[in-house]
Amino acid sequence: MPGNFVQLFASIVSSQHHLPYQNVYNEFVRVFGKPQPVPIEFANYMKQILFSFPPNFGPSFQYYPLAAWTIVFLALRWTLLLLGLSQVIAWLLSIFLGVYLALHKNKFLDRAMQPALYFLNSIPGFWLALMFIFVFALELKVLPPGQAYSVNPTPYSVFIHMILPLSVIILTSIPSHVLVIRSAAIDVIGSDFVAATKAQGLSNRRLIIRVMRNSLIPSLTQMFLSVGYLIGGIITIEYAFSYPGMGTIIAQAVMIEDFPVMQAAFYVITVVVLLSNLAADLVYPLIDPRVSYAE
Amino acid sequence: MTATPSTTTRRGILHGIRSGNGFASILLRTVLKRRDVKVGLGILIFFVALDIVSVFYLPYNPRAPVSLGGVNPAPPSAKFWFGTTDIGQDVFSQWMYGTQATLLVGFLAALLTAVLGITTGIVAGYINTWDEPLMRAADVILTLPALPLLIVVASFYKTTDYTVALLIAFLAWAGMSRTLRSAVLSLKHQAFVEVAELSNVPRWKIMFVDMFKHTLPLILTYSLFAVGGAILTVASLDFIGVGPVTDYSWGSMISLANDASALLDHPSAWWWPIPPGLSIAILVTGLALIAYGLEAAFKNM
Numbered sequence A: 001m002p003g004n005f006v007q008l009f010a011s012i013v014s015s016q017h018h019l020p021y022q023n024v025y026n027e028f029v030r031v032f033g034k035p036q037p038v039p040i041e042f043a044n045y046m047k048q049i050l051f052s053f054p055p056n057f058g059p060s061f062q063y064y065p066l067a068a069w070t071i072v073f074l075a076l077r078w079t080l081l082l083l084g085l086s087q088v089i090a091w092l093l094s095i096f097l098g099v100y101l102a103l104h105k106n107k108f109l110d111r112a113m114q115p116a117l118y119f120l121n122s123i124p125g126f127w128l129a130l131m132f133i134f135v136f137a138l139e140l141k142v143l144p145p146g147q148a149y150s151v152n153p154t155p156y157s158v159f160i161h162m163i164l165p166l167s168v169i170i171l172t173s174i175p176s177h178v179l180v181i182r183s184a185a186i187d188v189i190g191s192d193f194v195a196a197t198k199a200q201g202l203s204n205r206r207l208i209i210r211v212m213r214n215s216l217i218p219s220l221t222q223m224f225l226s227v228g229y230l231i232g233g234i235i236t237i238e239y240a241f242s243y244p245g246m247g248t249i250i251a252q253a254v255m256i257e258d259f260p261v262m263q264a265a266f267y268v269i270t271v272v273v274l275l276s277n278l279a280a281d282l283v284y285p286l287i288d289p290r291v292s293y294a295e
Numbered sequence B: 001m002t003a004t005p006s007t008t009t010r011r012g013i014l015h016g017i018r019s020g021n022g023f024a025s026i027l028l029r030t031v032l033k034r035r036d037v038k039v040g041l042g043i044l045i046f047f048v049a050l051d052i053v054s055v056f057y058l059p060y061n062p063r064a065p066v067s068l069g070g071v072n073p074a075p076p077s078a079k080f081w082f083g084t085t086d087i088g089q090d091v092f093s094q095w096m097y098g099t100q101a102t103l104l105v106g107f108l109a110a111l112l113t114a115v116l117g118i119t120t121g122i123v124a125g126y127i128n129t130w131d132e133p134l135m136r137a138a139d140v141i142l143t144l145p146a147l148p149l150l151i152v153v154a155s156f157y158k159t160t161d162y163t164v165a166l167l168i169a170f171l172a173w174a175g176m177s178r179t180l181r182s183a184v185l186s187l188k189h190q191a192f193v194e195v196a197e198l199s200n201v202p203r204w205k206i207m208f209v210d211m212f213k214h215t216l217p218l219i220l221t222y223s224l225f226a227v228g229g230a231i232l233t234v235a236s237l238d239f240i241g242v243g244p245v246t247d248y249s250w251g252s253m254i255s256l257a258n259d260a261s262a263l264l265d266h267p268s269a270w271w272w273p274i275p276p277g278l279s280i281a282i283l284v285t286g287l288a289l290i291a292y293g294l295e296a297a298f299k300n301m
Helices: A003-017 A021-032 A037-052 A070-104 A106-120 A123-139 A155-189 A192-200 A204-225 A227-241 A246-255 A258-289 B009-016 B020-033 B036-054 B093-126 B127-142 B146-156 B161-187 B191-198 B201-216 B216-242 B252-260 B274-300
Strands: none
Touching: A003 A021, A070 A106, A070 A155, A070 A227, A070 A246, A070 A258, A070 B036, A106 A155, A106 A227, A106 B274, A123 A155, A123 A227, A123 B216, A123 B252, A155 A204, A155 A227, A192 A204, A204 A258, A204 B161, A227 A246, A227 B216, A246 A258, A246 B146, A246 B216, A258 B146, A258 B201, B009 B201, B020 B274, B036 B093, B036 B252, B036 B274, B093 B127, B093 B161, B093 B201, B093 B216, B093 B252, B127 B161, B127 B252, B146 B161, B146 B216, B161 B201, B161 B216, B191 B201, B201 B216, B216 B252, B216 B274, B252 B274
């Protein structure tokens, strides 16, 4: 940040609430400590993040006494719920669709689905969210337009509110899964063991199950590795639905320049992405015995 | 197994280079026969034409409230083809005008991504000592969640079309770099490279002329995906409210419509967010069709 951030923020607060500038400034210094030279401040900042649990990003400006970490952590539950549920459903649907398209390569449905999938992949998720709100919540009035629950978080209310955001996330993440599984399945179908299976005279159903199992491997790792990209899509969709997850928190923090919350949010997202990358590496040898990390 | 082009292809390429035709023209002839590429090019040409027209002619001033006296937002009519916004701006003019910023950011970001990706990828593949440092840097960039990072950075520093393109390129080069590196690694031991090395062709010329020519289809495919990715990223930034603040683009139109609760009002002003959103989807689809077509044509060559 160029300039002195405390002075800037104190002047904003003092002009908004008609308070004397010096009082506001003194109060800031009392709460956040006296400004130190930048290297020392940075060392303190890193110390508070890395060597305390939970990481201390300081209090949020917007919800003042609450720690930025608490706000982000509460929001993270909703985001992880959406991420987990949507990816399980999207992935299961994609397996069937991808393998079906690979088995019927260059037939009518396969040819028609490809441009359709490219188109679905190209729709901005938040725009699709706005259209869903318009059609299902405002015109047909069958589902609520936003938020995670109405008054109390009862299971039914949470479920009803989740349908729209979840279906938008599923629709926007299906194309990449299907394209990966389809090309993996085409490779598997062309391999020797499938020819051997056919020569053994195994039933079609058994053959399809074998093809499916072997096409899962690349798509599963791809799913774990694309979590960073997926979260990027999910936060804009959450913001469109005012869903109380990371997206809404980040957008609100950006709007009123709540820097501790923004830093905490980015920190948490990075940790989630790193963990999922690690998971991809750890899961790989479990599902594919040909891979091992032993020397 | 290395990806070696078949003998006939190699002969074709050599012939093309000798006759001054170049690899690109051979590729072009193969690619232009595909229907998906034709459709994709049609879409791209339409939007580029719209961009050029909007520089010289717009029906109304896209910034000024032009529909005064009357209900705003107003539905599409003969006078205002796509209706008007809540303060009486013409949506059709804004949509035409927004093409400029959207295409500028998309293509500029892709160009910068390509420059970074080509340089690092070819250098890492061709010069052994640079391989490790460049690829570890690429790994770091690949783990970063791009959009959340961009949101945080863009909220500290107010971005323009140019700086946002630079930021996107900085977070997007790694994938291209890796792909190019592995292509260069397999090209490195082919006869034509060895001949060039033995006949004292300077190193930079082998890297940035020969290697560049032979990875051109990859570069083109990747750059086209980069254009689409950059357009979607900038639209997301606009939607969150940290996009380039300088001008109207398709993303900022959707964002403004959302901020004005255009859809929540009764009756909903659906004509306002639909044109920019649909245009993004169609344009990015067009780019993807060209890119996948190019990829498939190259595989079959």
